[in-house]
Amino acid sequence: MISLDAFDLKILGALQDDGRLTNQELADLAGLSASQCSRRRMRLEEEKVIAGYHADLSSEALGFGVIAFIQVGLATHSPDNSKRFRTLVNRIDEIQEAYSLTGDADYVLKAVLRDLKGLSNLVNDVLMPHQSVAHVRSSIVLDRLKESARLPLKELKPG
Numbered sequence: 001m002i003s004l005d006a007f008d009l010k011i012l013g014a015l016q017d018d019g020r021l022t023n024q025e026l027a028d029l030a031g032l033s034a035s036q037c038s039r040r041r042m043r044l045e046e047e048k049v050i051a052g053y054h055a056d057l058s059s060e061a062l063g064f065g066v067i068a069f070i071q072v073g074l075a076t077h078s079p080d081n082s083k084r085f086r087t088l089v090n091r092i093d094e095i096q097e098a099y100s101l102t103g104d105a106d107y108v109l110k111a112v113l114r115d116l117k118g119l120s121n122l123v124n125d126v127l128m129p130h131q132s133v134a135h136v137r138s139s140i141v142l143d144r145l146k147e148s149a150r151l152p153l154k155e156l157k158p159g
Contacts, residue, residue, distance in 0.1 A: 006158040066113040067141040071105035075134040085132040
């Protein structure tokens with residue numbers, strides 16, 4: 001883990017709020033000169049603390065009205081079967097996130113889809129027939145209470 005001081009944490013917090021800040025705006029918020037801020041930002045990028053920059057698209061505005069969480073149990077727990085499932089998941093654009101779990105399900109997937117027909121196709125035509133999958137259980141999101149990619153930087157102590 002990289003050592004971060006209070007200035008680094010200010011930079012990271014400001015970029016979490018607005019990744020489009022100019023170097024001068026960021027320097028003003030962090031209380032640094034523009035050149036100092038630029039060097040720190042470059043170091044944070046090189047160290048992969050800042051993993052990238054992207055536009056945050058609205059799924060609703062683009063017509064993706066269904067979010068589903070899909071629990072998947074594998075047919076067997078061999079390394080080859082897990083690899084086949086991971087390959088499948090990584091080629092499906094509708095699956096935004098995938099996690100390996102402890103407990104009843106082997107994996108949980110977060111999928112965004114245009115409608116229920118899209119969910120049905122994903123489950124019945126893609127996941128269920130795949131040789132690595134034994135069972136699937138899906139849950140449809142009724143209401144999103146919170147959505148955030150922000151990390152709790154206040155939990156980090158400057159070092």
